[in-house]
Amino acid sequence: MSFFQTLATGFRSVSGQRMRSLLTALGILIGVAAVILTVGIGLGARQSITGRITALGTNLITVTPGSTTGAGGVRTGLGAASTLTVADARALDDQSVAPDVIAVAPVVQRSASIVAGSQNWTAPATGSTPGWLVANNRTMTSGSFFTDTDVAAHTHVAVLGATTAQKLFPNQDPIGRVIAIQRLPFKVIGVLNLVGGQGFSNPDDQAVVPLTTAQGELISGGSLTTVQRILLSAPTRDAIGAAYQEVNTLLLQTHHVGNASTADFSITTQETILSTVDSVTGALTLLLAGVAGISLLVGGIGVMNIMLVSVTERISEIGLRKALGARRGDILRQFLFEAATLSAIGGLLGVCLGLLCTTLLSAFTPLTALFSPSAALLGLLIASSIGVAFGVFPAIRAARLAAIVALRSA
Amino acid sequence: MSDDRPVIQLEDVEKTYGGGETAVHALRHVTMTVRRGELLAIIGPSGSGKSTLMNILGCLDIPTAGRYHFSGEDVSRMSDDSLARVRNERIGFVFQQFHLLKRLSAWRNVELPLLYRHGGGRRDRAMRALAMVGLENRVEHLPNELSGGQQQRVAIARALVTDPELLLADEPTGNLDTTSSAEILDILNRLHREGRTIVLITHDPDIAATAERVVSIRDGEVTEGAHISVSHLTGQPVATTAAPRRRTRRAAAPAPPTSAPAEAPPAPRPAARPRRPRSRPE
Numbered sequence: 209m210s211f212f213q214t215l216a217t218g219f220r221s222v223s224g225q226r227m228r229s230l231l232t233a234l235g236i237l238i239g240v241a242a243v244i245l246t247v248g249i250g251l252g253a254r255q256s257i258t259g260r261i262t263a264l265g266t267n268l269i270t271v272t273p274g275s276t277t278g279a280g281g282v283r284t285g286l287g288a289a290s291t292l293t294v295a296d297a298r299a300l301d302d303q304s305v306a307p308d309v310i311a312v313a314p315v316v317q318r319s320a321s322i323v324a325g326s327q328n329w330t331a332p333a334t335g336s337t338p339g340w341l342v343a344n345n346r347t348m349t350s351g352s353f354f355t356d357t358d359v360a361a362h363t364h365v366a367v368l369g370a371t372t373a374q375k376l377f378p379n380q381d382p383i384g385r386v387i388a389i390q391r392l393p394f395k396v397i398g399v400l401n402l403v404g405g406q407g408f409s410n411p412d413d414q415a416v417v418p419l420t421t422a423q424g425e426l427i428s429g430g431s432l433t434t435v436q437r438i439l440l441s442a443p444t445r446d447a448i449g450a451a452y453q454e455v456n457t458l459l460l461q462t463h464h465v466g467n468a469s470t471a472d473f474s475i476t477t478q479e480t481i482l483s484t485v486d487s488v489t490g491a492l493t494l495l496l497a498g499v500a501g502i503s504l505l506v507g508g509i510g511v512m513n514i515m516l517v518s519v520t521e522r523i524s525e526i527g528l529r530k531a532l533g534a535r536r537g538d539i540l541r542q543f544l545f546e547a548a549t550l551s552a553i554g555g556l557l558g559v560c561l562g563l564l565c566t567t568l569l570s571a572f573t574p575l576t577a578l579f580s581p582s583a584a585l586l587g588l589l590i591a592s593s594i595g596v597a598f599g600v601f602p603a604i605r606a607a608r609l610a611a612i613v614a615l616r617s618a
Numbered sequence: 619m620s621d622d623r624p625v626i627q628l629e630d631v632e633k634t635y636g637g638g639e640t641a642v643h644a645l646r647h648v649t650m651t652v653r654r655g656e657l658l659a660i661i662g663p664s665g666s667g668k669s670t671l672m673n674i675l676g677c678l679d680i681p682t683a684g685r686y687h688f689s690g691e692d693v694s695r696m697s698d699d700s701l702a703r704v705r706n707e708r709i710g711f712v713f714q715q716f717h718l719l720k721r722l723s724a725w726r727n728v729e730l731p732l733l734y735r736h737g738g739g740r741r742d743r744a745m746r747a748l749a750m751v752g753l754e755n756r757v758e759h760l761p762n763e764l765s766g767g768q769q770q771r772v773a774i775a776r777a778l779v780t781d782p783e784l785l786l787a788d789e790p791t792g793n794l795d796t797t798s799s800a801e802i803l804d805i806l807n808r809l810h811r812e813g814r815t816i817v818l819i820t821h822d823p824d825i826a827a828t829a830e831r832v833v834s835i836r837d838g839e840v841t842e843g844a845h846i847s848v849s850h851l852t853g854q855p856v857a858t859t860a861a862p863r864r865r866t867r868r869a870a871a872p873a874p875p876t877s878a879p880a881e882a883p884p885a886p887r888p889a890a891r892p893r894r895p896r897s898r899p900e
Contacts, residue, residue, distance in 0.1 A: 213733050224721045528717045531678060532776075533706020533734040535699045612678045615717070616669075 214538075218545035222553075232514040233554030235507030236594070240558025240587040241565060242500035247583040248566040250493025252576030257485050261478060268343060269309075269440040269451055270476045271296075271459065291472045293433050294419075296462060300440060301339070305458055308451035310443045311342035314435035316422050322415055323388040324376035331372050332414045333389050335422020336439075343439040344411070351383045351398030359418040362425075366394040370402040371412040389415060390426055448477050497583075504587075507554065508594035515547050515602035526606050527614025540607040547599025548592055555591030559584045623690040625784050625815045626652035626675060631684035631694075633670050633838075644670035645681070646838045652784075652817060657810040659818045659829035660840075667838040669788075672819050676709055676786045677701045689783060706734050710777025714789035716769045718761040718776075724748060725757040728776045735780075747775040751805055767798030774805060785809065785816045791825060803828055 222229045273291040297314035300306050313336045320333035334340075341353050354365050366387060373382045373396075382396045394417060403411050423432050442451040455475055456468070465471050519526070526539055562584065566577040633645040644667045652658050662668040673679040674686060677693055680701070686694040693704055705711075710731075718727045728744040748757055751771040761769050770790060777785055787806065791799035807828060810816050818829055826832050834841055 210733075217733070220721065524715075524717065525719055528719070529730070529734075530702065531676070531705060531711050531717075532731040533702050535702045535734070537699075538734060610679075612673050615678075615713070 214541050214545050217542055218549050221542075221546055222549050228514065229550055229553070232511055232550050233557065235510035236504065236551050236554025236591045237507075237558040237561060239500065239504030239507040240555050240591050241561035242503050243497055243587045243590075244559065244562025244579070244583050245565050245569070245577065246496035246500045247493055247580055248562070248577035249569070249575060250489060250496055251578040251580055252570070254486065254489035254493070255578060256576050257489065258482060261481055261485065267442045267445055267448060268345070268478050269442060269448065269455065271438040271440065271455065272474050272476065273437070273472065274474060291463065292435050292438055294435060295433070296459060297337075297435065297438050299458060299462055300438065300455060306451065306454040308442055308447045308454055309440050311339040311439075311441040313337050313340035313343040313439040314419060314437075315340070315439055316419065316427055316436045318422075318427055320390050320415070320426060322372070322376060323391075324382075324385065327376045327378075329372065329375045331369070331375075333422065333426055334414050334416045335419045335426065336416060337419050339441075340416060340439065343441040345441070346403070346411075347401045349399045349401050350381070351396070353398055353416075354418050359420055361418075362420045363418055364392065364394045364421060365397045365418065367398040367400060367416040368396055369400050369410075369412040369414045369416075371410065372415055373399045375413075387415075389417070392425055448479060452477060501590075504590060504594060507591075508551070508598040511547055511550055511595050512598035512601060514550070515543060515599050516605070518546070519543065519602045519606045522606075523609060523614045526609050527611050527616075530609070530611035531615060536607040539609075540603045543603035543606045544596055544599045547603070548595045551591045551595025551599075552588070554595075555588040558591065559588060562587070622654075624651045624653050624687075625656075625689055626650070626817070627685075627687040627690075628674075629685040629687075631674065631681040631686060633667075633674060633679070634682045644838050645674070645840075648684070648838075648840045650833060650840055652815065654783075654815050655810075655813050656831060657807070657816045657818065657829045659820060659826035659832045660835060661820055661823060661826040661832055662835035663821055666835045668819055668821070668835050670838075671835060671840070672786065672788050675784075675817060676711060677704045702734075706731055707780060708783045710780060710782040710785045712770070712773050712777050712785065712787040712790045714792035716761070716766075716773045716793070718769055718772055720761050723758050723760055724753060724764070724772045724775075727761070727772055728779050730776060731780050743779055744775070747779040748772070750778055751775045765798065766794050767801050770794060770798070770802050771805065774802070774809075778809075783815060785814055786819075787816065788819045789821070790818070791820075791822075799825070 271292060292314070294314055297312050300309055301312040316335040317332050319330060322329045322331055322333070337359050338353055338355055341347070348367075349370065351367070353367055354363070357363075358365055366389065368376070368382060376382065376387060377385065382399060385396050386393050387396060388394070394415070400412070400416075417426070419435070420432065423435075440451065440455060442448045452475060456471075459473055459475075460466075460468060460471060463472055529539060529542075563579050566579045569575055569577040628648050628650050631645055631648040632643070635642040635644060648671065660668060660671060670679070674681055677688065677696075678701075680686075680696065681694050684694065685692060688704060688708065691704075693701065696704070719730070722730075725741065725744040725748060728747050729740045732740045732743060745754065745757060748754055751774050753768060753771050753775065756764060756768060756772075761772070764772065770793075774790075777787075785806075790806070791802050794802065803825065806816055806818065810830075818825070820826055832842075
């Protein structure tokens with residue numbers, strides 16, 4: 209039987225049982241739609257997380273104490289050691305030593321209660337230097353940032369994040385007002401621009417004060433020499449690698465560490481955070497898609513079930529076709545093609561449903577779901593191959609039927 | 619020259635189902651010949667081995683022992699796929715149950731055997747075959763829109779569409795009323811007069827009586843029937859396994875005038891010759 213004839217026969221058979229064909233295809237349909245939807249949600253989540261991290265400034269390099277490489281022996285956890293000093297920050301600020309570092313901001317931070325009049329708010333209080341503004345890629349909405357002079361003089365001035373300012377001074381101008389941070393008075397001299405981050409460490413909700421003031425008066429037991437982390441900024445994204453090397457070399461030297469694997473600090477760039485996020489969301493997407501894939505498998509078993517019923521029902525047709533000269537291969541191909549057609553129809557409808565669902569989800573829920581053409585294509589391919597794979601068993605059964613047995617059972 | 623070879627030649631064919639003590643001998647030492655252009659009826663009660671014989675003759679099954687030559691070609695040890703080719707190209711089947719695919723129109727049903735071989739013009743050939751059985755006005759009808767007799771005529775058209783060397787009709791009138799039966803038998807007789815080789819399997823002596831030659835089968839043994847109704851009623855074998863030789867002699871020349879009842883004239887032979895070139899190229 210020619211290929212075209214097989215197609216025509218298969219289509220006639222599938223369209224002859226419309227209701228049953230649709231129900232069979234439904235299993236595949238739901239499976240494919242589920243795969244597309246979960247992959248879409250995964251991609252959407254990755255995109256929004258990546259977007260937020262990028263908004264923080266992709267050229268940012270963060271140095272934290274302790275080590276994430278933790279090779280052997282006892283190691284303190286990340287950020288627990290207090291090995292970073294103001295001296296380190298000062299050394300990194302030297303253009304001749306680290307030419308690819310344009311801004312350095314040593315940082316200490318604590319959660320603080322902030323009071324303005326009758327408004328009470330809890331937010332991180334960050335102590336840093338003017339380099340903070342550049343390193344974090346931030347600007348001022350109103351007022352100004354504090355200066356090196358303020359840092360040197362331990363002044364009680366504060367710059368508020370947009371959210372913090374709104375909470376403490378609803379619909380008022382906070383500039384020039386006095387707030388209490390941990391019961392100490394600070395004069396508000398500026399408000400930061402809104403960057404719109406959410407989730408972990410909201411960059412719009414904090415109060416930034418001079419490093420020395422925070423070290424001396426806000427951090428209990430704090431010293432004027434150690435810092436919790438150092439933020440650095442490279443001039444361009446391409447310079448991050450070079451900056452990383454310069455910082456690493458310098459710190460290994462000043463900390464007298466011979467072997468890089470035992471370093472008492474750790475350097476993180478946005479790139480490494482992004483790649484971590486990528487791998488986490490990727491794994492999550494894969495997990496979800498795997499669950500969805502199980503429903504695709506169940507759909508495939510449905511196809512096999514129906515094909516087995518179909519073979520049983522059509523035993524006399526098979527017998528007749530064999531009597532009229534159909535070879536085993538002809539019968540095999542006919543039933544395989546029917547199974548593949550059912551699955552492909554289910555797959556196509558599934559792609560449509562998946563597309564519809566991702567669109568609706570993005571439009572009516574806070575979730576972002578992206579339609580991925582490659583996931584759709586993959587789903588379609590998998591659906592068709594599942595149809596063929598699960599169609600093989602019934603098809604072989606059909607092809608093996610002896611013509612006489614099949615004819616007699618009419 | 620190949621035309622002189624019998625269409626069917628069975629030599630000492632046996633068919634046994636199962637093995638050991640429970641073995642069923644469906645056919646025992648069957649030796650028979652069907653010549654080109656003959657209309658042969660095989661008559662026997664149910665359980666006689668009739669169906670087994672029909673399966674072997676139709677190349678749907680192969681004998682356990684013995685030889686089966688179809689137009690000189692040994693088909694008794696052929697593979698499934700080779701047998702499928704023989705059935706497709708050289709044998710036309712007509713079944714008691716019609717076996718039409720109910721979702722396909724008349725001409726689509728007739729076209730079926732052509733799907734399993736190369737070559738185009740399927741619709742035209744199907745139309746011509748349907749015209750041969752007088753159904754040129756019913757080509758687009760579905761089987762359930764046709765009467766039983768018409769359905770069986772579609773089945774005959776399907777058997778004819780490949781222009782086979784042998785037409786094998788298994789109880790073709792078994793599911794039909796008297797009028798339709800007569801209609802079908804008329805068509806078979808006409809095809810016979812046109813030179814077709816037809817083997818008609820039946821349990822009905824009246825139907826067997828329309829054939830020029832009758833063979834009866836009982837308990838797996840085949841005997842040449844002298845006169846059909848008599849041999850059936852008495853149930854007594856007229857000849858032993860030595861019969862074939864006698865039959866061959868008889869069938870060679872004097873048979874048609876003597877055993878042909880009523881309307882079957884010696885016409886078949888002259889008519890058979892012009893047909894031969896058409897059936898050979900297949």
